[in-house]
Amino acid sequence: MALKKPIVPRRRWSSYHSAKELRTLSIHLGPSRTHCFTNVEFESNFLYAKLTLPRITIDVSTKSMLLNLIAYEKCPDASDNVFSVTSHVCFMDSLIANPEDVKELRSNGILLNFLGSDEKVADLFNEISNDLVPSPIAYRNVKEQIEKHYNSSFKIYLAELLHDHFSSPWKTLAVFGVISAIVLSFIQTYYTVHPVRE
Secondary structure (H helix, E strand, C coil): CCCCCCCCCCCCCCCCCCHHHHHHCCEEEEECCCCCCCCCEEEECCCCEEEEECCEEECCCHHHHHHHHHHHHCCCCCCCCCCHHHHHHHHHHHHCCCHHHHHHHHHCCCEEECCCCHHHHHHHHHHHCCCCCCCCCCCHHHHHHHHHHHCCHHHHHHHHHHHHHCCCHHHHHHHHHHHHHHHHHHHHHHHHHCCCCC
8 A cells, every 4th residue: 555645835936126126016015003013014006016015214223223123032931933033034125126126115104214325224124134044934925925025927917017117207198199190090991982072
């Protein structure tokens, strides 16, 4: 009698995408209603996707505060919170690859920068998260939804179309101008072939 192999649940692999890359995928960023690090949500429908993150104020005390909270989470007496600060810092680091990503988060009201340049903020998250290991279950649902959106070829095509042709008022006017010219040419051709009889 052959032994059955145990069924191992398949883990979905998800990659990280920077804030700027998410914008090109038409994933909008916005602040959540609370400052709680676990309040990260992703909502998506046919044409629209939004990632909401808690607001963070970055100043000269932020690095030491985050490091102290991370150290406290590792204590045996700490409450069972699945390393929420550690996981959030790692998640933010995955969104911040360079100063452009900080600018994206800043312009969407997620980061308030009192530290100075955007490069300093990017360096802060990159340095803090260097040796951190986040909880494997933290933001798992959010990451899977982002990856699902990222792997949807129709949504990617639509996002690229909107980004390439409707990213500024001038591009939008140009597209409508071209569409109007095509429609008017079609109408003119139709009435040339089928003239109106009186």
